[in-house]
Structure formats: C-alpha cells, structure tokens
Amino acid sequence: MEKRIFGKIWICFVALICIGGYAQNKQVKVGDRQFENLAFADAIKSYENAIRQGSVNQEDFKKLADAYYNNGLYDEANKWYSEILDKGQATSDFVDAEVYFRYIQTLKSKGNYREADRIMDLMADKFKEDIRVKMYLANKSYLEFIRSNPSAFSATLMENVNTAFSDYGATMYKGHIIFASSQNRTNYYQRIHSWTNDPFTKLYSAPVYIDGHVGEAKPFAKKMEGKFNESTPVFSSDGQTMYFSSNTRENKKNKDDVVFVNLYKARLVNGKWNNVEKLSINVPNASSAHPALSVDEKWLYFVSDRGDSYGQSDIYRVEILSNGNFATPENLGDQLNTEGREVFPFISADNILYFASDGHPGLGGLDIFGVKIYEDGSLGDVVNLGDSVNSSYDDFAFYLDPNCKYGYMTSNRPGGKGKDDLYFVREINGIELEFYQSIKGKVYDIVSGEILKEAKVSLYDQNKELVETVVTNENGEYVFNDKRCSISYSVGVDKEFYNTVELGLPALNRKNEAVLDFGLQGGEVNPKEKVQGIQIGDDLFKVLNLKPIYFDFGKADIRVDAESELYRVLEVLNLYPNMKIDVRSHTDVVGKDSYNLKLSQRRADSTVNWLISKGISRSRLTSKGFGSTRLTNECSKGVPCSADKHQENRRSEFIVEDL
Template sequence: MKNYILLCLIFVSAFSFKSYSQQSKVNSGDKKYDQYAYINAIKTYEKVANKGYKSEDMFKKLGNSYYFNSDFQGAAKWYGELFAMNTNLEPEYYYRYAQALKSTGDLVKANKILDEFNAKFKNDNRGKLYKEDVNYLDQIKANSGRYKIENAGINSKYSDYGSIVYNNKIYFASARDTGNFSQRKHKWTGEYFTNIYDADINAENGSASKVNKFKSAINTKFHEATPVFTKDGKTVYFTRNNYDNGKKGKSESKTTLIKIYKATLENDKWTNISELSINSNNYSTAHPALSPDEKTLYFASDMPGSIGQSDIYKVSINNDGSLGTPQNLGKAINTEGKETFPYVTSENEIYFSSDGHPGLGGLDVFAGLISPDGTIEDIQNVGADINSPKDDFAYIIDPVTRKGYFSSNKDGGLGSDDVYQFLETKRLRCIQELEGVITDAETGAILPEAKVTLYSNQMEKKNEAIADASGRYTFPVDCGKTYNVRAEKEDYATKEVTITIEKTTGKTELPIALEKVSCKVTVGDDLGKCFGIKMIYFDLDKSNIRTEAAIDLEKILAVLNEYPKMKLDIRSHTDSRATFKYNEALSDRRAKSTIDWLIQNGIAPNRLTGKGYGETQLVNKCADGVPCTEAEHQENRRSEFIITAL
C-alpha cells in the first residue's frame, strides 16, 4: 500500500509539473499573441498542442494567428479543433472557419458552417448576404473568364503588394531587402517591414524595368505602403505605421497602429510629411484612394462607428487641402468582416476587397456602382480569374485601356504576396447605349433640338438630352431594364415610347417620329383630344394613378406649364355597369385623384376644378339593360379636360 501511495504521489507530481510546464508555455504564447507576434505565438502554441494539450482559448488564438497571416490551411486545422471542443462560439469564429474551409477547397463543409452561422446570428449582415445569394458560386462562375493575367515582373520572394501607376511608373510596397544593414522583421508576419518601391513600365505591354527603392523621406524603418498621387504630381497620400519625426506613436493599449500621411513635392523632394486629420492613435486608417475629380478621399478604417473589423469610408477634400468629416459608405458595402483597399474609377465604379461578401475564401475583389446620391449598389464578385481561395486585393484598373494590377498570395507566386498585371477582355456589367433620331412623322425630316427625356418604367426621371443637329440623342442604359422615352418639340405633340433593353452589351436603336399639333384649342374645348387622351387609366375599382395615367397626365401638365393662365375642369365618366351611386362615387374619386396629381406636380389649385359624373352623360345608347359591346361601353368610360380659361 505504501508503495502504491508513493507511486501515485510520484505520478501526480510528474503530472502537475508537466501541466505547469505546458501552462507556462501557453502563457508565453499568450504574451506573444497579445503583442501581435503571431509567427512566434504559432511556434509556441503548436509545441504545446502537439503534445496533446487542448484549450478553447489556445485553439482560438492559434486559428487567429494563422488567419491573420492568410494561412487558411493552418487556420482551418485549428478552428476545426476548436469546433470539436465547442460549437457555442462567437460569430467571428463561425465566419472565419467557413472562410478558411473555402480556402482549402472544402466548400460543402464551409457552406454548412455558414448555414449554422446564419441560423445562430440572424442580425449579422454577412449571413444575410450569404442567404440572399446562396448560389453565389454561380455568379462568380458567370463573372469569370474575363481576364488575361500574368506576373507583373516586379515580384520578389518577399511580400509585394498594393500597386499604383503614375507617370509611367508603378509604385508598390515590398518587404524585400535592398541593402539595408539594419533589417527589422515585423513580428506579425515574420517578414521585414515594407517600404515603397517603383519601376518604370512600358506603356504598350506593361512590362517593368529594374525595381528601385523609392528614394524619399517617405520611407522609414517601419511600414509604408499604398501611395496615391494627385494628377499634378505635387501631393501624395500613403499608409504608414504611426511614426513621424523619429517618434513612434502608440494606442491606449500600447500598440502602434497605421495611419494615412500626406506629403508635397518641393524642389523634386517629398517634404511636409504630415498625418491627416482623420487619424487617431487609437484606430487605424489605411489604403487611400482619390476620386477622379480629387475632391474625395476613400480609405479603410476601424474608427468608432465602423460596422466591422474595417470599413470603407470617404471624406471630402476642401479647396485648402483640409478634410471634412469621414462618412461610412454604409451597409450596402461594409459588413461585420473586413472591407479594404478601395479604388474608384471615372465610370463611378468602386473596387474593393472583402471577406464579408460571399466569395471564394480570404479576401475577394468586388466591384460596385456609386449612385448619384453616393450610395453603393450592384456589388458583384469580379470572378475567379482575379479571385482565389487566398487573399486577393489592391485591384486597380484604367477604365479606358482596361489594363490594371492586383495583389494576391494565391498559389504559384514568388512570395507571400505578389503583384499581377491584367487585361480585362470583357466587361463585368452589360453596357448598353439607347439612341435614336427624332423626325417629323409626316415628312421624315429630322428634328434637331427636340427635348428627349428618359424615365424608368416607374416614371422616375433618369436622364435628359437635346437632340443634336442630326436629330440624334443617346443615353447610357442598363441591360434588361424597361424605360419610357419622351420626345418633345414646339408645334409637335409630345410622344412617349416604352422600350425594353437587350441583355447583352451593344446599342439599342429607338427612332421617334413626332406628329405636328393638328388642333387649336379654345375655351370649352377638351384638351385631352389634342393628345388622343380618351381616358385616364386606373386599376379596377380604384382611384390610384397608374403608370399609363401618369404618362398622359405629363402631357396635360406640360401644356398647363406652357400656358400659366389656362384653367381646366376635369371630368371623369363611367359606363352604365355597376350601380348608379357606385359609378358616381368612383368617378368623383378618380377626378379628384387626377387633380391631386397635377397639384402635387406644381399646378396651383385655383386653376383646377373637377367632378365625377358617373353614368349620367353617356355618349351612346348603352344605358342600364341595353345590350352593348365592350367597345361601345368603352366610349362612355372617358376623361375630359375642358378648358375654362386661357
């Protein structure tokens, strides 16, 4: 018995020492993790894990350490261990695990985790986006096959990324060594800190010459990346660690974050380096991009008010170079994940990278349209040519040549990140031009200076043009949509035509022939007869103005605006079917709805009167009990616009 007790004591002591040793190593790994030294944290954690030690917290940090370095195979392994221990986890681990699984090619399991993610966290926009577009892989496939891609010729075995082209040079960030004796490695990635490099490029084929380190005070011993130049070449915005004038700034948690800086060119030297007013020691701002008119700066940040880990913002640039108040671009583009590396073109397209929108894994490149009110719409994955199961980002494109660059750590590259050049051979979106010639319906003569207005099928005004000397007009339109086109010219009757645009890129021809106004109206005449308006159409038994009714009322509105002293009495009539009382009430509501529509569109109420007459003023024999055809009943269902003053 004594021997047994002694043996147990020895075993317990050995086990306790072993547990203490393991915990000590885990604590050491935690310190490295908290200092963002992920590469060193991985080494420490894995030594313990490979000896059988299991901990939810350690598996979280192991998975994160790989995930934050875009090593999704390692992330999937340790997130898998985490989920084997517990599935009652925070939403971020569901999403990261799914992203990591996608990157390893396990789409079935990834989508299963995303289904669970969406079921558990219904308010997370990433789950909603996935559920709304559960067939996202089909869209990615449809958007693929549009690029010719090749290595940009500037890459090294280290990280190279974030390119911009200016004045026949390509500028990019690189962690390569170019002779600096005081090499310093970043603990997050295990690579050297990045500086900005450049290379001359051939304008015809995009090939690059020898790479040089950007000789400027912009480069320091810490990270510099993603420069963007103004068109005149006198100002550059760029990303740098919180480091200025030899002093390193830190957040409240003693962490050095990243900021956007600005420099100006004086005597061929970059000087006046200063951080932007949108920066803070306690959050990051990065990856600046300029709007084509250089009045707006787009950037990524995790500043207070962000939806996710990093959001895309914009801020106005004032005439004196100062900045306005940053505006989050909203939930249409930003998710609870990462949105970063914005780029805006002269075609109102915004390209960005995201791991929150449905993609192939890691960061994918997406394209959205910037609407006139600044909101982002029609966001699409650009396809599997650019995107991969790894991180794909920093996409830029020349909207004229359709040539550009992007960065990726996809398989087959030279380093952890590489810069690729591409030629887009087919547009992402279908592009259509609606055009035509305005002519005289009787003679065929062209009608220059006719006013042509484009409306949606809901009669929302989209565009306006004046026909040129050859009577031609043109509008950019969306493929597959239906539009109403109105043509107007003095002495001619206004005409609207409805057209549905083809779903393939090309041009849609819509000639419009106008008829000369054949009637001269006076007090007592029905203005509607000039435009062939027999009745204002309403849905059955209703008095809401329909689209067809609005088109005809627009004609009446135009005349009232042209003749500001004209007054109208609006009369609505029905046929004899239904009861007398019902017909009288319905026609009265319809007359009043017509008047209300004109008032809402700017006509003074004192210019309009109106009444419903029901079936009291039939124009034929079709009274109650008299058999009539539908065409005969139609004659009695009419609207009149009687001129009472001119």
C-alpha cells in the same frame, strides 16, 4: 503585411472544457502575451510548442487558428477551427460568429464550397442579424454568378518584381509601377514586423516599358521613409501630391504597445518627396489606411476600424475642402461594409469603386468587388469580379490604368513567388456594374376591389425629387421602366374621391422587378376617433393597433409594408400638431449585444427620418435604440425559443411625450 492590421482580436477569459488535465504551461502564457501584442508569428510557435506538450484547451486552439488566419495561412487555420467546431465545442462562449465565418473562409480556400455553405447555414441559424449572413441568404447561388464570366479579365503573375516576401498594392506614377515590398532590396538594416516576422514594407519603383516589360525595382522616395510600414500610395493627377499609409511615424505606441496605421500626405518639391504631414482625419486608438482619390479629387476614400465601423475594417470617404482641409468622414454604410474586412479601395476613371472584401459572398479569403459611384455619391450594386481575377485565397489591391484596360492586383494564391505577389491584369469582357429595373403595379378600390383607371402615379427618388408621372391604364396598371437599381424610390398615387397614398420601395435589385400595388380607400379617413382619450406615456403602436414594423435582416431601411403603418402614425401627428413622440426600437437577443444596440438605434433613427421627410418637425421627435435590453418575454440568451417568440421582441414603440 499591412492588410492584417485590421483583424480585431477578442481575447476571451472564460471557463473552458479542457483537453486532458489542463494546466496552463509557460508556452501558453508566452503565446497569450504575444497574441495580445499582435505578434502572431511568434504566438504560432508558442502555441504549437504547447500543443506538442499536451497542455492546451479549446480556446488556445482558437487563438492559434486566429494567428494563422491573420497571416493568411488558411490551410493551417482550417485545422484548428475544425478542432473547435467539429469536436463539439460550438456552444462554448468563445465560439462567436467570427469562428464560424473564418472556418468557412478556410474551407473555401481548400475548394470545399459545399461544406462551407453547410457551415454558413449553421451560422445563419445562430447569428441571424449578421450582415454577412443576410447577404448569403439573399444570394445562395453566388458561386454560379461568380463563375459565369470567366473571360472578364486575365491575371498573370509578374515574374521580375515579385520576391519570396510580400509585394503588393501596385499603382502607376510617371511611367513607373509603385508598390510596397517587405523584401530588403538594400544593404541597410530593416526592422522586423512581429505580426509576420517579415521586414516592414517600404515603397519601391520599377519602370514599365512600352512592351509591358517591368524593369528593376528600386526604393521610392527613400528620404520620406519612416521606421515602420509604408504602402498603398495614391497620387494626384498633377503628380505633386501623394497620400499613403504608414504606421504612426511619431514613434508612439498606445497603452497596449500597438503602433497603429495612419494616413499621411507628402508633396513633391524640387523633385523630392517631403513635407510629410499626418492627416487630420486619423483618430486615436484606431487604424486608417489605404487611401484612394475620386476622379475629380474632391473626395478621399480610405479604410478604418474606428468606433462606428460595422466590422473589422470599413471603407469611408471624406470631402477634401477647397482650402485643403477635410470635412467629417462618413461611413459608406452596410450596403458595402460588413462585419468582415473591406479594404484596398480604388476608383477607376469611369467612377467604379473597386475594393476587396471577405464579408460579401465570394470564393474565399478576400475577393475583389466593384460598385458604381453615381454623381450624387450613391452606390450601385456590389458585384464580385468573378473567378477570372478572384481565387479561394486573398485577392486585393485592384488597380486599372486610367488610359488603358490594364492594371495590377495582388494575391497570395498558390503558384506565386512569395507570401503576396503582384499580378498583371488585363480587362477583356469586363463586368456589368450598372443595372436597371422596372417598377409596376395595380391601383384598386380597397373595399370593392374595383380597378381604378386614370389614377395619377408619381415616382420619386430617394431625395424626394419627382422622376416621372404616369396614369393607370384600362386595367388599373402602371409601369416605370429602366429605373436605376440600388435607389430607394417612393411611389405616390392620387385619384379623385380617394385618399392619396405614397409608399416607399426597398432599393431596387438587379434580379427582380419591383411590384407595388395600391388599395385606395374612398372618402375621408379620420383616425382621430381611434385616439380619443390618449395620454402622455401611451404607445401609439398599441393605441392604433398597428401591425409590426418589420425591417430586413440587418437593415434599417423602411420597408413598404412598414410605410403603410407609419402613415397612420403620421396622420395622428398631423391631427395633433403639439404631440411629441419618442420612437423606440428593440431587437431580440440573437447576435452580439453591441451590434443589436447599434442596429436598433439605426432603425429608430430611420423611422424618425421617415417622419421628418413627410413634414414632421424634428423638434417633435426623439429616438432611442434599446437593442435586446427590454425583452417582453422569457427569450433571453441561452433560452430555447421559437422564431415567433423571438419576433415578439423585435418591435417598435411610439411613446407620447407631450400633447
């Protein structure tokens, strides 16, 4: 099935502790070759045969577990991940974050949430920068919330369209349900997908009658078919254009003998779908799939595992220009995307982006989530749709009819007819997806502690537009009520005879109101005395004796406590209009080197963008992320260190390049 395409496979060639006298036999060699070619169904047979012969090692267990996992066979995968993590191999080089996380998912599929959370805590100790870890630590009561609204939706197995194979990804078109199926419903020869050993999926159509009954399924747009998979169509509102996913139709493979998934567009001409064209937003050596249209049809959302993705597959969007061409695709960011799989986006008539993910806290496998898309394109809070639609297995491809409160989803949960089954979904109570919060605080004299009444307090949105202005009351207090969550506001305070201060807030969340107090300093503040004799090559961090610039786990957003320090850098830049600086960001060694490098670059860029937003010319600023390549102490990989010692390596530098 196409959703398995996005499992990135990392083959580790390392020295291993062997089980018995290990000598790689023929079955293991064959299995390795099949695994590398993504022929997971065949690789499973080869590795199982090798195990019966007693000639395997722990890394072979990992490949076998991954092969089962990539086919959604979580019970079988659980056995072999357990062999690795429960048999003392957790310190082996090939045991990365994915081994932990996939084991956690398989435990959830068995309903063992307590053990899954215990392993997640172990993963959190080893992989602190993993986005999935941070989301878990921020919401350890996720199960309570997921189970809090059992009547949000209802989900019922569709008896007459499902088969013993994979049937998934349903949408509506002209009174018909259109979906993908690997069942050969014709008498023609159908190619076999080596990933699953099932036939490639083709599109089918079945009429939906007024009483809800679904008729017989027949091939849809058969003349448009390629040689491999077709799936996940989305139609324009006028019914004349269809976007869909398909393996590369040019019959070309990459150097590793892999056929990638790409996005295509077809047009309806004289009642027939033809004029199939490959979209320009596809990229070499990566898959792009699962198209979804925004309500105004000005944006195309899709899934890809291209180079700038955070994980195994991310959700992107791209503007559709007036001439039909596409702008540059943009990643939706780590508020939504994780190191795991984010797949099958769908946008409802009320601008809710539904998608499936195994990276956000959930019940196991892929869960379905919703997030509000606002007019400016920003996203609200990501919310799990709950256990009325989600299970401990894979639940995905959520669709709601724009005119009714019903739709479809897909799941491989037990009790279905095949490997993946279509379910009829009806919205009952629904899920709250728009959240508002208060911002409040006090203003006081930082020296005397005296409260400051009648100070002007202004609230700005993330585009620096003024939202609201209030004045502090008799107790020096201010409050902004009912402000949208997931926006990173900033608050400015102005009081006569005091310095003006503006600080930013992390994105508001639905759990806690934001509290931001201001201590103002009277008189003129002149940092120039602090930087007398400064020279090219000096670090303003040290010259100004700044406090560490902290970031939230896995985030690049400027925190409130960091802003107060950055304002001091800003003051120096304003005092020396010819000064140029290079902002350098560093991480510790926890996590993957490649991830740390990207994270540090995002943090350096975020710091530069903050300074630019305060009026500093971009020409005066450069940024560089070094990851964990320039440690200040002995805490390299494999060296036991305390949290404080690791913290020494998580730092920012502001190097003077020119005066």
